Amino acid sequence: MQCDVYSQIYSNVLLATDGSECARAATTHAIDLAATYDATLHALRDRNANRIRQRQRPSGDDRRRPYKARGVVGRRVRSIESQPIELESLTKYYGDIRGVEDLTFAVDRGEIFGFLGPNGAGKSTAIRVLLGLLKPTDGTASLLGRDVTDRTELRDAKRRLGYLPSDVTFYDRVTGAAVLDHFGRLRGDERREELLERFPVPLDRTVKAYSSGNRQKLAIVAAFMHEPDLAIMDEPTSGLDPLVQNEFYELLEERRDAGRTSFFSSHILSEVRRVCDRVGIIRNGRLIELDTVENILAEGGTVATVRLAEEPPPAALEFPGVARVDRRDGDGRYRLVLAREFDALIERLSEYTVLELEVREASIEDVFMHFYGGTDENPDSPASGNGATP
Known part of the structure; x- marks a missing residue:
């Protein structure tokens, strides 16, 4: 049976002892990765999901979306x-809990697109819907x-x-060569x-x-060795040292030059600025x-x-004009993030004795905090409190 191959590659996907049938799925990440490469595992995933979670019809407060009849979602003809x-x-929605809502955007050919947000913002939920691992409640995706x-x-x-x-999960008792051989055959x-x-x-x-770094490098080779037209990545540089990260960024840039598309979610702002053409913030x-990284940085203005x-x-x-003020206790210093020009700040500071003043362009970290307002959690997320990333 084809699932027997996966029993050699993925941990926590438990098969019957004689290998005759798939018994159950114990880890979401393992099933997700396996199902990405073989549509026959979609049925296994769906069967287990239905067994452990009853679909609830949303109703009530504004966090709940109208139920849409099965078979209506996402069916339309698209051009190649x-x-x-x-x-x-x-x-x-997960029952009445929002995963993602009303997402509308498109990624261009030959683009490196960054999907930015803290843990629990909904990045991984969107990716799993794109991969067919979750069924959308409403809307379309292609x-x-x-x-x-x-x-x-x-x-x-x-x-x-x-x-x-x-979270890359491979079966521990096979060699790295066996893993690549398997994906190469697929x-x-x-x-x-x-x-x-x-x-x-x-x-x-x-x-x-x-090591965790070697596991991540093995996953990179497996994901890119067939030269895919589109790469979808969820926190791709996790566990990599800075030198390997730079090599990975160069790989993405080479793919862009060749007209291939890369989409990745991240909360590492420096890598978003380093390689992305456009960014969606969730x-x-x-x-x-x-918007483009340049335009988003321009919106951030100035830090004084x-x-x-x-x-x-x-x-x-x-x-x-002031987006945020941070006070540094004890030394009389204040840090201000200005949305636009800082003429108004100079006028206000004229009322006081200024001992020091430093002005610089806002970093992407400053811009990120401007959009998030210091909030780093999604109270509606099913991942809140359990360490997962929806």
Whole structure:
């Protein structure tokens, strides 16, 4: 049976002792990764999901979405020339709990697109819907012009897809070479040797002996060795040292130059600025910003650090144009993030004795905090409190 192959590759996907049938799925990540590469595992995933969770009809407060009849979601004809990723009013609820809501955007060919947000914002939920691992509650989504709710179309799209999950899980007792051999049989491996030179791993050792960095490098080689037209990645640089991270960024840039598309979620702001062409920022399951990195940074404006001889009233430095004020206790310093120009700040500071003043361009971290307002959790997320990322 085809599932027997996966029993050799993924841990926590438990099969019958004689290998005759799939018994159950114990870990979401393992099933997700396996199902990405073979549509036959979609049935296993769906069967187990239905067994452990009853679908609830949303009703009541504004967090609940109208129920949409099965078979209506996402069914429309798309051209093969469509953009690599298209979302239109995409919504996913877990019962009455919001995962993502009303996501609408498209990713262009040859683009590196960053999907930005803290843990629990809804990034992984959106990715799992794109991969066909979760069914949308409402809206539509397509990969490479194929409807993600249609199994046949999705299977066609996945032949041209590379997927790198946030938590890579391989069966510990096989070697790295066996893992790559398996994925090579499924999708091809024309870039295997080249990528192994750039992301070397001890192929003759069992995966159990791998460090977290080596596991991640093995997953990178497996995801990219068939030269996919579209790569979807969830926190792809987790566990990598800075040198390997730079090599990975160069790989993404080479793919962009060749007209291939990369989509990745991240909460590491420096890597978003380093490689992304455009960024979508998600908060509490909703898209709150979509623009180029340059334009988003321009929106962030200026950061001013000032030290005053006097103690100003608490609200003295809070005026139109100031996005945030941070006080550094004990030394009279204040840090202000200005949405636009800082002429108004200079006028206000003229009322005090200024001992020091430093002005610089806002970093992407400053911009991120401007959009999030210091909030780093999604109270509606099913992941809140359990360490998972929806």
